[in-house]
Amino acid sequence: MEQRNKRLYSIGFIFFSICLTILLINIICSITHDKFIYKTTTYINPDLTYLEEELDFYKNIDDKIVEEKENYFNNIRRLEDRINSGQSDKKIAYLTFDDGPYKLTYTVLDILKNNNVRATFFVRGIPSASDRYKMMAEAGHTIGNHTYYHNIFKGLYSSSNEFISQVDKLDSLIYETTGLHTTVVRFPGGSPSAGSKKNDIVNKLHDKGYGYVDWTCHVGDGSDSLLKQRSEWNWYKSTCSGQKIMVILMHDYHYGTVEILDDMIKDLKSQGYILLPLSNKSLMVN
């Protein structure tokens, strides 16, 4: 009987010694693994792959935003193509505001926000207006390049290099402020203002990945002489009609424009127009 007990004790002792040794080895290895492990493999439980994918998505959210914006502008282009080929009866209006930002730009941004509409602002270089550049970008409006100084009669069109240097200078300011590059240019005064320099400028813009756009209708707010003939509303009604895709020229320094803007948006919507921001993928951008 004693002998049997002794045997049982020794078996128990051996058994616990083995367990304890293995356990200790593993604990030591876990704590000090960096010192002697050559290669690390991360294993994800297959049941948790969806969580890992979700985590990756949030980690790369900036890239996803860029990707989604690309898709957005590609889809607008697809819609334009369908409209042009007669496959769609939709209509598009691109609201564009030149020469800002001004103080009135805040009001314009508010009106656009209240109507859930995105537009395009062809801005100049005004470092003190960085808050408005940011507001435009955050609201999803396109910030277009209208050259830094907009000095039509003071050297802007003296050479293509002068024009391009102002486009670059403004793009740097916008990028520093919003993290976005400009991709669409509007010539101050319209592309014919560049005269004989136009082709050279356009080639250089294309080399840099820019497109340029003029306009297909306006509200007459670019000159006092036009407004003596008709009101902003009447210019809008007479020039912006019957077009399937139109680019409307306005200025966000002009009170009369801001006064009619809300009614104009509602009028366009009632006619079936979809109001969208421009990109260099648009058919309207050359």
Added chain:
Amino acid sequence: MKKYIFAALLLGIVIAHFVLLNFQARGITVNVSNEVLVNIKPQEDLEKEIEQIKEEKKDKIEEYERIREWNKEIRDYIQ
């Protein structure tokens, strides 16, 4: 006697194996061999990390959702 030692050894290995599994489930790094290290991230850690990053990138996520919504709108017009 040898029989018992062998049985005890086997039992010891089985128990140690369960101890290892327990470590893995807790996300503790386990040295499996001299060359390969297996590291299992537990579900709670992943969920915590997701919540944290969602909070940090809240504005960006909202921006993404907005653009997605606009995109959906355009796709609806195309169809």
